Amino acid sequence: MEKRVTFDHRLLPYLLLTPQLVVTIVFFFWPAAQALYQSLLLPDPFGLSSRFVWLSNFEYLFNDRYYLEAFTTTAVFTFFVTLVSMSMALLFAVLADQVIKGASTYKTLLIWPYAVAPAVAGVMWLFMFQPSIGVLAFYMKAVGVPWNPVLDGTHAMTLVILAAAWKQISYNFLFFLAGLQAIPKSLIEAAAIDGAGKWHRFRTIVFPLLSPTTFFLLVVNVVYAFFETFGIIHTMTAGGPGRSTTILVYKVYSDGFVGQDLGSSAAQSVILMLVVGVLTIIQFRYIERRVHY
Amino acid sequence: MNFRTIFSAATALTVVLPAMMGAAQAQTQVQFWHAMSGRLGELLDAQVAQFNESQSEYEVVATLKGNYSEALNAGIAAFRAGEQPHILQVFEVGTATMMAAKGAIKPVYEVMAEAEEPFDASAYLAAVTGYYTTAEGEMLSLPYNSSTPVLYLNKDALEAAGLDPESKPATWPEVEEILVKLKESGSACPLTTAWQSWVHLENLGAYHDVPFATQANGFGGIDTELVFNGDLQVKHISKLADWAKDGLFSYSGRRNEGGARFRSGECALFTESSAGYAGVKAEADFPFTVTNLPYWPDVEGAPLNTIIGGASLWVMSGHEAEEYTGVAKFLTFLSSPEVQAQWHQDTGYLPITHAAYELTREQGFYEENPGTDVAIKQMTGKEPTANSKGIRIGNFDQIRTVIDEELEAVWQGQKDAKAALDEAVSRGNELLRRFEQSAR
Numbered sequence: 001m002e003k004r005v006t007f008d009h010r011l012l013p014y015l016l017l018t019p020q021l022v023v024t025i026v027f028f029f030w031p032a033a034q035a036l037y038q039s040l041l042l043p044d045p046f047g048l049s050s051r052f053v054w055l056s057n058f059e060y061l062f063n064d065r066y067y068l069e070a071f072t073t074t075a076v077f078t079f080f081v082t083l084v085s086m087s088m089a090l091l092f093a094v095l096a097d098q099v100i101k102g103a104s105t106y107k108t109l110l111i112w113p114y115a116v117a118p119a120v121a122g123v124m125w126l127f128m129f130q131p132s133i134g135v136l137a138f139y140m141k142a143v144g145v146p147w148n149p150v151l152d153g154t155h156a157m158t159l160v161i162l163a164a165a166w167k168q169i170s171y172n173f174l175f176f177l178a179g180l181q182a183i184p185k186s187l188i189e190a191a192a193i194d195g196a197g198k199w200h201r202f203r204t205i206v207f208p209l210l211s212p213t214t215f216f217l218l219v220v221n222v223v224y225a226f227f228e229t230f231g232i233i234h235t236m237t238a239g240g241p242g243r244s245t246t247i248l249v250y251k252v253y254s255d256g257f258v259g260q261d262l263g264s265s266a267a268q269s270v271i272l273m274l275v276v277g278v279l280t281i282i283q284f285r286y287i288e289r290r291v292h293y
Numbered sequence: 294m295n296f297r298t299i300f301s302a303a304t305a306l307t308v309v310l311p312a313m314m315g316a317a318q319a320q321t322q323v324q325f326w327h328a329m330s331g332r333l334g335e336l337l338d339a340q341v342a343q344f345n346e347s348q349s350e351y352e353v354v355a356t357l358k359g360n361y362s363e364a365l366n367a368g369i370a371a372f373r374a375g376e377q378p379h380i381l382q383v384f385e386v387g388t389a390t391m392m393a394a395k396g397a398i399k400p401v402y403e404v405m406a407e408a409e410e411p412f413d414a415s416a417y418l419a420a421v422t423g424y425y426t427t428a429e430g431e432m433l434s435l436p437y438n439s440s441t442p443v444l445y446l447n448k449d450a451l452e453a454a455g456l457d458p459e460s461k462p463a464t465w466p467e468v469e470e471i472l473v474k475l476k477e478s479g480s481a482c483p484l485t486t487a488w489q490s491w492v493h494l495e496n497l498g499a500y501h502d503v504p505f506a507t508q509a510n511g512f513g514g515i516d517t518e519l520v521f522n523g524d525l526q527v528k529h530i531s532k533l534a535d536w537a538k539d540g541l542f543s544y545s546g547r548r549n550e551g552g553a554r555f556r557s558g559e560c561a562l563f564t565e566s567s568a569g570y571a572g573v574k575a576e577a578d579f580p581f582t583v584t585n586l587p588y589w590p591d592v593e594g595a596p597l598n599t600i601i602g603g604a605s606l607w608v609m610s611g612h613e614a615e616e617y618t619g620v621a622k623f624l625t626f627l628s629s630p631e632v633q634a635q636w637h638q639d640t641g642y643l644p645i646t647h648a649a650y651e652l653t654r655e656q657g658f659y660e661e662n663p664g665t666d667v668a669i670k671q672m673t674g675k676e677p678t679a680n681s682k683g684i685r686i687g688n689f690d691q692i693r694t695v696i697d698e699e700l701e702a703v704w705q706g707q708k709d710a711k712a713a714l715d716e717a718v719s720r721g722n723e724l725l726r727r728f729e730q731s732a733r
Contacts, residue, residue, distance in 0.1 A: 044731045045390055046397040047373045051730075060727070066720070132545065132554050151544055151705050239694075240547065241701040258362050259691035260369065260390060261727065 032273065038266035045260035057267035066243060067251070067268075074247040077161060078225035084165035086217055089172030090210075094202070096173075097180045107177065114170035118231030125163040126236055149237070153244025156237050160245050163236060164229045172217050179213035180206065211291045219283055226276055248272050320352040323619045324378035326371075328364035328604065329438070330357060332571070336639055344626045351619035361387070361604065362690065368609070372397050377609040379620050382437060384604045385424060386689035389511065391607050392433060393687065393732040399608045399617070400433045401624065407614065408621030416646050417628075420598060420672045424683035425605050428512065434605040435624050438642040440568035441599045441668045442492040442586050444468075449579040450561035454478035461584040465532065468562065468587050472541040475561050482560035484542045487549035490696040491602050492564045492586070494521050497529055499681035500588055501595045509679040511686040515729050519692070519721045522714035525592060530703060530710035537704045544704045547697045566602060567668030570641035583664030585671050598675045600683050603642060638662075643669055687728030692721040 039057055043050030061067045096106050113121070128136045131148050140147045149155040183206060191201045207214075230249050233239060239246035239254060246254075249272065256265025329337045334357055341355045358364040361384035368381040383391055391398055405412035414422070414432055425434045448458040454475045462468045468484070475483035486492055498505040503525050508517040536542035543560065545551035555563035556576040563569075564586065573581060588596040606627075608620055626632060633649030636642060638658050644650045650669060653659065659666040675681075686692065699717040702708040708716075 042731050044394065045369050046394040048394060048396045064723075132550070132559065150546055150550075151701060153705075238547065240698065241705070242698045242707075254694065255691070257366055258694070259688055259724075260366075261688070261691070261731070263731070264727075 035266045035269045035273070038262060039270045041266075042263040045262070050263075053263070057263045058271075060264065061267055061271070069243060070246050070248050070251050073157075073243070073245065074226065074249075077157065077164075077229075077245070077247050078222055080161045081164045081168070081225040081229070082218065082221040084161060085168040086172050086214070086221060088165070089169045089217075090176050090214075092169065092173050093176035093180055094206075096177060110173050111170045113167055114174075116167060118164075118167060118228060119235045121163055121167045122160075122232040122235030125159065125166075125232075129159055149241075151241050153241055156241055156245050160229070160233055160236055164225065164232050167232070168221060168224055172221070175213050175217055176210065179210045183209050215283070215287060215291045218287070219280060222279060222283075223276060226272070248275075320350060321615055321619050323351055323353045323380065323616060323623060325353050325355045325380040325382075325606075325623075326358045326364055326368060326378040327355060327382040328358060328361045328384070329382070330360075333438070333640060336636065340627065340632060340636070343632075344623055347626070348622070351622060353619070353623050365390075372609065372611075375611070377611060379609060379612055379616055380623070381607050381609055382604050383434070383607050385439075385602055385683075386693060388425065388434075388605070389515070389685045389687045389689060389728070392685070393515070393728075397610055398433070399610045400431060401435050401606075401608060402431045402433070404608050404617050404621050405624070408618040410618075410621040410625050412625070416648065418643070418645060418647060418650070418669075418673060420677060421601055421643055421645050423677060424601055424685070434607045435627065436601075436603070436605045436645045437627070438568070438636075438640065439601040439603040439605075439645065440566040440642050441601050441672050442488070442496050442564055443567050443664075443667050443671065444584050444586055445555060445563040445565060445569070445573060446582045446584065447555070447558060447561045447577075447579055448581055450475065450480060450558070454480065454561075458580070459582070461582060462587055463585065464590045465529075465587045466590065469532075469536075469541070472536065472562070476539070476541055480561055481540075482543040482554060483540075484536065484562040484564075485545045485551040485554055485560040486542075486563065487545070487551045487565040487569070488602070489544075489547070489700055490693045493529060493533065493700075494526060494696060495684055496586065496599045497526060499600045499677075499683075500586060500597055501525055501592045502597050502678055502680050503592075504680045505684050506686055510682065510684045512679070512682060515687060515725075515732055517686055517725060519686075519718045519725065522711070522718045525589070526714055527711045529589070530700070530714060534703045534706070534710055538706060542704075544701070547694075566641075567643070568603070568641040570665060571639070583667050585667055596671075596675075597681045598673065598677055599671050600681060601643065601672065634658075638665075641665065641668075643672060686725060687732060688724040691724050695720045695724070 040052060040054060041050045042053045042057065092110055096103065096110065099106055116124070126134070128134050129147075129149065131137050131141075131150055137147055147155060149159045187205055187209075188201055191205055196204070226247075227249050229247070230253060233245055233247060233250045234253070237245045239250050248268065252265050252268045252272065255261045255268065325341070327334075327337060338355060341353045345352055356378070358367040364381070365383050365387050368377060368383070371377045377397075402412065402414070414426075414430065417432070417436075421436050421439045422432055424439075425436055426432050444462070446460070451460060451471070452458040455478065456471060456474055460471065462471055472483040495505055497503075498521060503523055504510060505521050506517045506519050508514045511517040533542050537544065543554075545554055545560075549565060549569065551560060551563055552565060552569055552572060554560040555565070556573055558577070558579055567583075570583065585596070586599055606624070608617070628646055630646060630648035630652045633644045633646055634652040634656070637644040637649060637653055644653060696717050699708070699713040703710055703713045
């Protein structure tokens with residue numbers, strides 16, 4: 001029989017929830033409401049005057065084909081960052097799971113990149129791949145690889161994707177490793193006895209059992225690529241060349257904090273909030289069905 | 294030492310220290326937020342220290358707030374919170390933003406008049422202060438660091454290509470001949486540039502008496518429209534695009550990334566701010582020449598004067614009269630010939646007063662450091678016209694980004710010059726209309 005713990009006091013549950021609620025309200029609902037309100041205004045930078053313009057900030061955005069282009073850029077960026085960082089992390093986790101000697105050293109080292117701030121990660125990658133100062137760029141040039149992220153949009157995109165994915169690998173690795181270790185060894189052994197090869201076991205047992213972790217990481221990685229990669233873009237390409245690496249969140253920053261156009265910037269934040277909300281709902285509705293808990 | 298003695302010592306400190314600091318604060322404090330990092334920051338701090346030592350009534354407190362954009366942002370955010378500094382350094386592209394914020398700023402001429410500080414607008418170089426002066430001749434902000442683009446040449450690279458190391462090409466066709474020879478001799482980067490919009494569009498226009506925007510480049514009102522897609526600009530950008538295709542011009546980046554490539558000897562010719570002089574002199578291990586920005590000889594009346602870049606000091610509103618007197622005294626100090634001449638000689642920025650220029654000349658600085666007077670002569674050689682006084686348009690930082698984006702498409706060979714400039718103009722005009730709306 002299940003043993004149930006119940007609280008008699010009616011206020012206690014609310015009291016216990018208060019800290020979390022306060023944090024959510026102060027750091028999420030309040031700013032979100034502010035953004036929503038700001039997105040309907042057209043203020044001057046100093047806040048001396050502002051006009052209520054209804055939805056004209058949104059209208060302006062959707063008439064701007066460069067804004068719509070930023071959606072495509074963000075989609076490409078997010079897709080590849082998520083793909084690269086999750087697949088590499090899974091590979092590393094599977095390999096690290098099999099290592100016996102020095103396992104903790106490997107694991108510790110693989111977690112390190114997570115401690116690096118995005119801006120610092122960006123600068124590090126720049127030191128390797130910037131065409132005129134980059135060490136690796138120098139060798140690439142020497143062996144005749146055409147490489148110029150300063151002018152070539154595809155090169156620049158590849159570079160920021162690699163840097164952003166690299167930074168997230170550690171996080172994914174941790175979760176995948178924990179997921180792998182939670183899979184009962186007996187299942188895998190039973191399959192092995194039945195004659196299933198390594199790859200077959202991974203495909204039919206390990207991967208399906210990892211699906212809750214994979215799903216969770218998918219959501220987290222998409223959100224990461226949408227929002228937290230700002231520092232990497234800012235230090236590495238500043239959205240260029242052309243507009244090839246201007247993702248939505250970077251445009252929020254450059255319009256708001258460089259251009260002082262706070263109305264448009266707020267409208268973009270609201271749109272971004274909606275996009276991520278919708279994406280998360282889609283993920284929960286359609287992908288979660290395929291997850292085995 | 295037991296707990297009690299530590300406690301009483303701590304109490305004593307907390308009580309006495311503020312009292313001591315209060316005594317020190319009998320001086321009136323003037324907050325000065327700026328964006329001068331590295332060597333420039335040290336020089337600025339030295340100026341402030343010199344001012345603070347020169348008198349005992351006022352204390353200027355200088356604080357570094359990041360790069361130009363960040364400093365402007367910090368100032369704006371502080372103003373919104375009612376915590377604004379007395380003096381804020383704002384780069385030239387932020388000028389229209391500051392001018393439109395009438396309630397947030399206190400014009401320099403007003404500050405000087407109220408503090409009864411001696412102030413003679415004609416003592417300043419019109420070519421420099423014009424950027425920050427109203428149509429009525431009232432100075433709104435005090436130019437602090439102003440520079441203008443010039444051409445740097447690596448003498449060793451010229452010699453290696455069989456050219457005269459002393460050559461000073463005056464026109465773009467002459468530059469082209471040199472670039473071709475450099476390329477033939479195996480140079481991977483005959484020419485690069487910093488600040489492409491500033492040098493190759495904004496200054497190109499001023500130098501050839503061609504407008505960048507209507508309404509006298511925005512000086513006449515905020516209903517200005519961009520017009521930098523004219524024949525001259527298209528011709529110039531097309532030429533650079535051809536050079537990029539033929540390997541004569543190599544793009545380095547939107548800001549001054551090209552500086553490292555010139556100083557390391559990779560690039561032979563470099564169009565960059567005159568303020569780059571100090572860095573080149575310190576780092577380059579080859580002899581170099583500084584000469585005027587080249588021009589197109591087929592344009593009548595060219596070359597005119599070039600325009601400035603850099604930053605000026607804005608006084609923010611909402612402080613006490615006593616504090617503004619301190620501000621006025623500090624601005625007078627900064628404008629004094631000795632301080633200006635020193636700053637000019639240390640940094641390569643232009644002097645802002647005639648007296649500072651004269652003093653530098655008397656000291657024999659220009660003879661000892663050839664090339665350092667190129668910028669000021671280029672700026673002041675001709676009487677400025679409506680097209681060469683400066684540029685004052687809103688959302689300028691964003692418009693420069695638009696120009697950078699479009700030019701990058703040209704250097705990549707994706708767009709021709711005409712299409713890119715047309716697009717930059719139409720996108721820029723949208724930003725101007727948005728600025729006009731918000732400033733209304």
